[in-house]
Amino acid sequence: MSKPRKPKGRPVSGWLILDKPVDFGSTEAVSKIKWLFNAQKCGHAGTLDPLASGMLPIALGDATKTVPYVMDGRKVYEFTVTWGEERLTDDLEGEVTHTSEKRPTEEDILALLPRYTGTISQVPPQFSAIKIAGERAYDLARDGEVVEIPSREVEIHRLTLIGCPDAHTAHFEVECGKGTYVRALARDFGRDLGCFGHISGLRRTFVAPFGEDRMVPLADLVALEKIEDREERLAALDAHLIDTAEALSNLPHLAVTDDQAHRLRMGNPVIVRGRDAPLAEPEAYATARGRLVAIGEIGQGEFRPKRVFG
Known part of the structure; x- marks a missing residue:
């Protein structure tokens, strides 16, 4: 063997x-x-x-x-939209599919933003990692197939117009939830404003935490x-x-002893004690001497490990 x-x-x-x-x-x-x-x-x-x-x-x-x-976690992006062209990939890489001579005013853009704040329905781009019948949408798109991608709800927590340096471009900042496509925002902005648009610059500045x-x-x-x-x-x-452990800072935290840490690493639950100890949590993490030991759940006076760390 x-x-x-x-x-x-x-x-x-x-x-x-x-x-x-x-x-x-x-x-x-x-x-x-x-x-x-x-x-x-x-x-x-x-x-x-x-x-x-x-x-x-x-x-x-x-x-x-x-x-x-x-x-x-929540994410924050800074992005630039160039008006007048919609592109196959919704960014600079794709070929132009629609054009327009119209350009939106700053007032037009500001009036539009409330419609894109909160829970919105969004259709992901054709060139995206969404799976369609077991295949990635971008693989199908590269083969020349036009597929019907269902819309889905995404969360836009904050959307700000930073400025309009000229008639052709606008700078934005967005704070959004999981699964949001900023390229799709640019595409939909352009369609709603009647001028078409695509992403010409994109930078992610925050991924919680x-x-x-x-x-x-x-x-x-x-x-x-x-x-x-x-x-x-x-x-x-x-x-x-x-x-x-910093990746888990949004979860409830439990400090345990070395003996408890050993039990958790063996897959066994430990008793949760203390006035400030969480009573019931679907997910929490435990550390010993500041070192991550386990992710688990708290209930009925116990911390039960789901994933353990060496």
Whole structure:
């Protein structure tokens, strides 16, 4: 019987909040980070298009177990819409499908924004990762198929017009929930204003719970490659990592003893005591000495682990 393969790379864990450059794909970014950190496991929370820049949270090691909690978080984007053209991809990459000589006034745009605030119905772009009959919409679109993508509800918490530098463009900022396509917002703005439009600039500045100040430019990480000593280089890279537990800061927290931590890591529940202890929570996380131990649920006086961390 053959022995199981030893995983390649280091068992390094934590979150890296990458400032992704334009013309660099999300999958490409994850591969680069995995290689730089010599990490065993790596994944990202929320794809950014190659033409978009900004925050791409990347999970290393055990932090990959917390990706769903970051995926569900609110996001903030700054984006620019260019009027007069609708494009196949709803951004600069696609061919022009509709044109118009009309240009909206600032008053026209401001009057439109309340219709796009709150819970709205949105049809994702043809070039998106939505699955249609088991296939990605962008794969079908590249094959020349026009597919019917059903609309879905998304949450727009805040939508602001930053300014109109000229008659052809407008800058916006949006705070939105999971599953919102900013490219679809630009497309729909243009249709409603009767002038057509597409995204010509897009930057993500926030993915809850990580703020803009936590972002690390890719160039800063690549620059560390020049450090010849391997251990010194990896230590310099690791200094940019954020503790895995920070991804769970929106969940109730329970501090446990070392003995309780051992029980949780073995998959066993522990008794919840203390005046300030949560009484019942569908999801919470436990730490021992500040280190993440488990994600689980609290009920009937117990914390029951669902996912454990080494």
